[in-house]
Amino acid sequence: MNIFPREGLKTTVFATWFLLVALFLLLPIVTVIVYSFNVGNYLVVWKGFGLRWYWRILENGNIAATLANSLIAALACMAISLVLGGICGIILARRSALIAYPLSLLLLTVIAFPEIVKAVAYLVWYVKIDLGVGLIRIAIAHALFGTAIVAFVVRARLSGMDGKLEEAAADLGATPFVTFATVTLPLLIPAFLVGGILSFVISFDDVIISLFVSTANSTTLPVYILASVRQGLKGDIAAISTAMFVLMILIFTLAGAYLSRSGASRRAAMLMLAGQNDAHQAG
């Protein structure tokens, strides 16, 4: 490969840069994980290793309650996003441009709209239409975003395959709905897996919109953590954050393993799970 004499040196420079950036990206995460095992009263003053704060999570009723809220909202968001996003994705990939193009513009607008503006608009609207149940407010607001994400994942997956399989099913006498259930849906399982996880995580992690639209008894875990971090760093918050981190990495690893087994390259699987839809065709 060394066509140019300075190639080796350049690779070293690039590699060093990459390692520095990786260090920069991982440093704060490792820091929180390490300090969550600090038994001292002050999170940032290291006293010794122990699970003290992990036991404290169990005693803190707020964490359990807000975690339950977050899970309910995220699951509801995922369910709505999968159904509505699946419909949108199929429209985008299989309907004429007359319908697909406006829909894709609409969904892109929803994705690109500044979150703070959406948060303001949703709250004003919920007050106006008198929708008072906090968890429903949160689930709908998150699902509008999640739907758009699922839609583009489904479109990417469908545009990687032509419509011939569906046409064949129709030629053999299957009704549109039988075709959908027996041909299209099974082909879309990887897309629904990726879209489902992404829409769940988007909801589970969201701070800005939840902060605006939630009500007193529908506080989500991120909103609780934010309120807590504003006051200062605390051991139990670091511990629950670390526990959630482990859970997320586990979910993504399992999903990645499934995608790799169902034909995608490991690289493509990872990019898909990071929301890069172009990887669906490459894989």
Next chain:
Amino acid sequence: MSIFLGAGTPARARRRWIDAGLVWGLVSLPFIVYLVFFAAPVTLIAVQSLTPYVAGQHGGVADGARLTLENYTAVFSPTFRSVFAASLANAFAGTLLCLLIGYPVAYFINTRVPDRLKPWCLVLIIIPFWTSYLLRMQGWRILLGANGEISSILQALRIVEPGEGILFTQSAVLVGLVYNFLPMMILPIYVSIERLSHDHREASRDLYARPWQTFLTITLPLTYPGIMAGVTMVFIMMTGDYVTPELMGGAKGMMVGTLIYSQFLQGENWPLASAMALALVFALVVLVLAMTGIGALLRDMPKVIRRATR
């Protein structure tokens, strides 16, 4: 009897009508949902931004109020204007830093790392993407605080005074913003370089282009979609982010988002907050269009120069 008559029977015809109705119902469903839960809310704040603040009302909004532009005059008052300008400058600097830091990383993983190691390099970039936002922010607050590891290094280097951290400074805000959105810059660029076939660069090299010529005339223009996707997304998200500036910058981290937030939930002046939110959207639309234009110009620059110097 009717079974043998095929498609023309009333039962079949009715069945087809039901199918068509269901399909159209499903097609219109997303439009209806987004009309009710997205378009209507945005329209509502647009209308609200044109109504005056009425003291004593919930959110300062009164029904049937006259229309006025006074909220927009308030938005463009010197105080607000300076915050607007500062947060756009912050987002601009942050986006540029993300691009300058991120492009070489994406380029390196693509072109210099053996295929077998690529997933492992990528996972290092993607892990922050899979990590909750607030965990990462806690990490920076530890590291940049007065007792933090990074602050200790900076203190030893005499960059900051002993016993001081850089948390709650403008630099901390920038670190937080760049940190948050760097993966979102690297990944689309990585995908766009991956799509670019190796042959293009090979051909350029075979034709005795110098490495930097290959980069400027082949790689950079062809990865333009990835760059623009990363730049626009990161810029929009940085401008609207208000939690990062607050957590990293404290009182010094005032950005448009902070302003909207405080007008909304603390000041209870919804009309003014709505006007600010819409002003932000307009500013972003104009800036993103301008950036796309400038980006296209820069992409075509090598071609123009080549033509001019031939």
